[in-house]
Amino acid sequence: MARVIVDVMPKPEILDPQGKAVTGALQRLGFTGLQVRQGKRFEVEVDGEVSEERLGQIRHAAETLLANTVIETFDVRVEG
Amino acid sequence: MTARIGVVTFPGSLDDSDAARAVRLAGAEPVSLWHASDDLSGVDAVILPGGFSYGDYLRCGAIARFSPVMGSVVARANAGMPVLGICNGFQVLCEAHLLPGALIRNDRRTFVCRDQKLRVETRDTVWTCDFADGQEIVIALKNGEGNYQADAETIARLEGENRVVFRYLDGNPNGSINDIAGITNEAGNVVGLMPHPEHNVDPLAGPSLDGLPFFTSVQRFLLAAVG
Numbered sequence: 001m002a003r004v005i006v007d008v009m010p011k012p013e014i015l016d017p018q019g020k021a022v023t024g025a026l027q028r029l030g031f032t033g034l035q036v037r038q039g040k041r042f043e044v045e046v047d048g049e050v051s052e053e054r055l056g057q058i059r060h061a062a063e064t065l066l067a068n069t070v071i072e073t074f075d076v077r078v079e080g
Numbered sequence: 081m082t083a084r085i086g087v088v089t090f091p092g093s094l095d096d097s098d099a100a101r102a103v104r105l106a107g108a109e110p111v112s113l114w115h116a117s118d119d120l121s122g123v124d125a126v127i128l129p130g131g132f133s134y135g136d137y138l139r140c141g142a143i144a145r146f147s148p149v150m151g152s153v154v155a156r157a158n159a160g161m162p163v164l165g166i167c168n169g170f171q172v173l174c175e176a177h178l179l180p181g182a183l184i185r186n187d188r189r190t191f192v193c194r195d196q197k198l199r200v201e202t203r204d205t206v207w208t209c210d211f212a213d214g215q216e217i218v219i220a221l222k223n224g225e226g227n228y229q230a231d232a233e234t235i236a237r238l239e240g241e242n243r244v245v246f247r248y249l250d251g252n253p254n255g256s257i258n259d260i261a262g263i264t265n266e267a268g269n270v271v272g273l274m275p276h277p278e279h280n281v282d283p284l285a286g287p288s289l290d291g292l293p294f295f296t297s298v299q300r301f302l303l304a305a306v307g
Contacts, residue, residue, distance in 0.1 A: 014229060017188075070182040
């Protein structure tokens, strides 16, 4: 079974309060000079071969449900 | 004619019974609608209540948007039926593209719960015609993800077309662009806002009755549409 990864990130111009909180916590722990933006990673198990058509379906799924393209960008890739 | 106003219950809805009660106190008949049915029972208007539909999994409103009931709500809304989205309901309306933009986490990163002052920026919607121009109201606000965001072009269009319906006064509680608390669609039949008018309809339960005009406005509109 193949695995396709969908990464979803808040757009650069959109405030990322979670990433900001993590950045602040890292600084308090002494991990200085690190800026974090937090997104989501979806691991999609695909029955059969990952054809271009199948990848197209997954891109469509990402655009329809996994990401809200008003505020987020997404990237789809085959793992391995 | 008594208006029949549907209130949708999603798994995780919290304020559906308060919304139904507000509808009743305002003189209309509340009708319970269930997320898993596409049957709107012939209602004249629909309210999407506050809460955490589908656990707010993925994004607030993202899964509710694809529920069977929403297919019917979107079709009827596009045909002019009044729809009011409160808090989580506003998030669902944005995810369903009935309203532009999106709600993200509050800039202060905490849940905010308080009596919130708002200005009614336009009476030119189905849900605000019983207010006065520029009326200042106080209703309950309670959310963790009420930060309204949209691209500059969308904001300019909303402002230019007088579609910002409510604006936060005395401090922006969540980082929303231009202090936006609620907006409407082009036709003015779909309104979404983060604060909760259904909690301000009874003197026992809040500092004002400023929520009532939402529920009387829609009835006035429906009566006028019939007459």
